[in-house]
Amino acid sequence: MQDPGVGTQLREAPIIVITHEDPIGRGPSNYMIHAALSAGQDGWREQLWTRRLTEDTFEVACLPFFTYGICYRDIVTIDSNHLVNKVLRKSGHRTLRVALVADHASRDHVHERLHGKAVAAGLPHEWLRGTYLAVNLPPGTDEAPFVETLEPLAQTGALYWEIDS
Template sequence: MIHADLSDRQDGWREQLWTRQLTEDTFEVACLPFFTYGICYRDVVTIDSNHLVNRVVRKSGHRTLRVALVAEHADRDQVHELLHGKAVDAGLPHEWLQGTYLAVDLPPGSDEAPFVEALEPLAQAGALHWEIDS
């Protein structure tokens, strides 16, 4: 397990990344990062002596669709169920964090359009925020 330094957003903040070790200091990312930009599932990264990511050495071609549900939105539970169903129906690996944050793996060649079609009206209604990272 390694960490990504996110202290540029909040002092001391880090994201734990599950990985598969390839060499002494090279790792393949084996999770869906929720907060770390520029690193996606199966990317290969190197670490420094503090086990912090210091660079991406190979991109996998995967992208991460991230969604943050708005906590005070009245239909939050319904939105959660809708998005969970979309991920399951599409057969895409996904992870939830605290029921509020969703990360969906978009493998090379996958089409995010079904998610975007569901996300856009919800974002316009103030129920969530979303982005795609590569």
């Protein structure tokens, strides 16, 4: 039996980075870091906009779409590869995440309804490709009005939602 490594070329998986087009904390001196989205070698990462506080300490300046346990204004540290390696301090902010079902018949209507809800509530939010929504819930924010809108839509199969802190 031949060794599986013999005669084959080893290739690294490409790194796939999810980016933020319009982060809520965009500023003139933002610094980009990455958060690994999966263990192993498949290379999925989310680019996080931050404000540099020290050489390896940063304040998150965006709403993570897929990175769990990190929210707006949390303080994080990075490793030598600019990957988040630790959350030093939680800000108290939470992230309401919504994933619209792309092929749902009322997707565009649901998008407009949720966008209007976030604007009317004065809640900073970010969209990714018109399908993923992240809404900032500052400390003390009551999410009930948003949940009342989301729950019936989730029951019809139009979206999935969660709140991360």
